[in-house]
Amino acid sequence: MAKKVSNLTAALLETADDLHDGGLMSDDTYRKITVRHMGPEAPPTAVPISAQEIRTVREEAHLSQAALAKYLNLTTGYISQLERGTKQAKGPALALLNVIRRKGIEALL
Structure with a gap:
């Protein structure tokens, strides 16, 4: 069960999305933010390997x-x-x- 994201966290994640989309935030920094705050809903950080x-x-x-x-x-x-x-x-x-x-x-x- 995913934890509920507070209004403040949602606003910060939206800002991070905008900064990332605008190229002002690196992929690594963006992943750290989303993983920390979104848990299992965050984008994967490791690519599967065959x-x-x-x-x-x-x-x-x-x-x-x-x-x-x-x-x-x-x-x-x-x-x-x-x-x-x-x-x-x-x-x-x-x-x-x-x-x-x-x-x-x-x-x-």
Whole structure:
């Protein structure tokens, strides 16, 4: 159940929408505001990543499944499941995989 947004918060979110639409507020700042105030109704911040993309990210970083698991604080078996497509990355694992996809493994080192 989503929490009710107060009138003040609604006005601030409307202003943030206008600033974002006008190019005066960055996407990152806008997402932080909406996630904080809108909860589950906010736009997603992490893009889903396919099994093949996870394998590609890992191989481009020249990492074994065990090494990637260690960087992400996950098990090797979970990385294997992600790469086979039997599980979908969610939460912090998805966020970190998106960071690695965009900026490379160096962003975690």
